[in-house]
Amino acid sequence: MAMQRIPGVRLNEFNVPRLFLYHRALVEVSKAGVSVVTSESLAELCANDVTPTQIRKDLSQLGTLGRRGRGYEVAGLLEMLARLLGLDQDWRIAILGFGYLGHALATFLSYREERFRIAALFDLAPDVVGQTWNDLTVRHIDDLEATLREQGGVDIAVLAVPSRAAQEVAGRVAAAGVDAILNFAPVALRVPEQVFARNIDLAGELSILTHYLTGSE
Amino acid sequence: MAMQRIPGVRLNEFNVPRLFLYHRALVEVSKAGVSVVTSESLAELCANDVTPTQIRKDLSQLGTLGRRGRGYEVAGLLEMLARLLGLDQDWRIAILGFGYLGHALATFLSYREERFRIAALFDLAPDVVGQTWNDLTVRHIDDLEATLREQGGVDIAVLAVPSRAAQEVAGRVAAAGVDAILNFAPVALRVPEQVFARNIDLAGELSILTHYLTGSE
């Protein structure tokens, strides 16, 4: 599954998260009125999770964005990164499972500056279905296909359902034409070829920490 | 920051998540009564996110765990991985920020089979502080240090606070002796040398998806 946008430029799974890091840092300093950054100052802004060299390598890959002896123009770089990451456009998101997690995600996303739009909410608990949230009514997950059709579809499905339901729901959203899934359920999802799925695995992340804590005794 | 346990074995950030994947798959088949797996069947169980060769490489690194011509004993492998990942012991967890997200995390962890124990909850909203959840009282975040001291400390701090508060809270839990942090706030945390911090970045994950969706137009 290719991940690229600018002809001839190939971005990968290492690259994109870093570019997002740069974007976030630039948004920050941009607000503070900074108009130029160097690879060194940008690295500093990223809490040194990355080296100046790495930043220059990442950015030079995207074209000639900086000026030697000076640095990078914040505004131009921001716009470039936003376009590359797809953050310059609206994205319609469906949240499946509207328990505490689904609720947290909906709230979090609606407050952010990125153009993530919550377009549909689904659950199956009788006391949750029919609730409204920000003018949106929570639909029954049985009506998934009909609701998506009726509302013009969504770009991304966020799975906040119990593990046992995740695979089935993933299959259904994929069949309904959603090509991107962000899955919070701790299961290994099987999705069709064209679907791009990412997992956020809380227990997995914690086990990285516990491994570390164990090893450094 | 070294990440190892067995003398002479060095695990890294690529390795550990995979080992956790294997562990999860093995728990699954173990329940189904399977007692032996091959590297091929295990790869299949991991939804082919990994190759048989990769599995053999990962496991052989930990010692001679399999039997040629046969495969790997599920029980033994499970025990080995659990010990290595630190999943064979209790871990005390504090959740900071008890909004929807904090609540979701607490609930999620308390239902899991891993030995993650929610040991303390903190917030600062007047209507949240003082609530009880599973016999635990939500404490005011001002009382962080005192509460942790009084309760014997925690191993892991989970940050579910707003971005603007994250850095300060991280500094305080680190100062209180917590060496592992799982941060949900979208900021680049600066933590002391000995603290191991992982970020779960929802917006970052989404932007990987939006980049993909953008590029494959």
Place this chain on the structure above:
DNA sequence: AAATGTGAAGAGGTTCACAGCG
């Protein structure tokens, strides 16, 4: 002088191919 851009070197994870055992 200052900071980018980049070919080359380096490091490290992954895949291959097959030897080694049961």
Place this chain on the structure above:
DNA sequence: CGCTGTGAACCTCTTCACATTT
């Protein structure tokens, strides 16, 4: 014969060093 275990080849990302440009 079947499947693990592994050295070597491979490949990709990272780092280095410095030429290049303003």
